[in-house]
Amino acid sequence: MSITVVIADDQRMVRAGLRMVIETEPDMTVVGEAGDGAEAVGLARRIRPDVVLMDIAMPRQDGLAATSALLTAPQPPRVIMLTTFDTDENLYRALRAGASGFLLKVSSPEHLITAIRVVAAGEALLDPAITTRVISAFAAQPGPRPPAELDGLTPREAEVLRLVARGHSNAEIAAALAVGEATVKTHVARVLMKLGLRDRVQAVVFAYESGIVRAGGRG
Known part of the structure; x- marks a missing residue:
């Protein structure tokens, strides 16, 4: 069964790059894209993907608020937060929002694919370095x-x-x-x-x- 993914990022080039990486995997399908948090919430509630890749810094509604909104619904998707800002505040806020993973955008494609598989399986991507920051x-x-x-x-x-x-x-x-x-x-x-x-x-x-x-x- 294919893992369905929604990509939420306000930069089209980033979304295109993530889609390209994900769709090289035979067991993954990108089923939608969103340019801001509010759009991501509406899209995810309508499509019900397995995983949402959620950028933190987005217009209208940021990824942290969008994640909190998504996870209040029954049977919510798993959320992996993506950011270019490796700060303790973002990390802690992402964990408190209910994210199942936290990745920097400079992470390798292999790390991204592993993260999607891990959280789709119901686990959490908790890197030891992230635990140290917590x-x-x-x-x-x-x-x-x-x-x-x-x-x-x-x-x-x-x-x-x-x-x-x-x-x-x-x-x-x-x-x-x-x-x-x-x-x-x-x-x-x-x-x-x-x-x-x-x-x-x-x-x-x-x-x-x-x-x-x-x-x-x-x-």
Whole structure:
């Protein structure tokens, strides 16, 4: 089954370049293009693509506002944020908006294709470098009181959440806990379900905002 993609960017040349890269893949199809956030929201709601590539800086409605609007609808698409601005503010705002991935426009075509496949499969593209930036963003913030939802996690699930928040892959978590990757996947799925989170990106944001993991600490 083909992965359907909508491209939202205010520059036609950028859209054309992204389309060219995506449509070289036999399992991907670009089903629409938008020049601003408002157009992207309307198009995505009408076409219902699997993935939206969303530029952050666009007229009328920026990509962050458009992403927030899209993800309030039932069965929303997965969103990968694209930007030329590698700033902590953009990164954090993109994660808080609900994006499943964050890519710079200077990323390689191979990285873009991998990102689309990863998020279309229901996972989140959480590069370790991005996790490091999230950690740094929370470094100076006072620790809030952990939310009550954490009481529903088992000790092992809480430990898995901490490792996810530190940017560890399933394989790395499995090695750290001396269990199989299938067991880790089960733990991650249960953590997301119990906390009402969509994916690992939301888990990282939740972990740092709730204070159960602190930058530079052992949490």
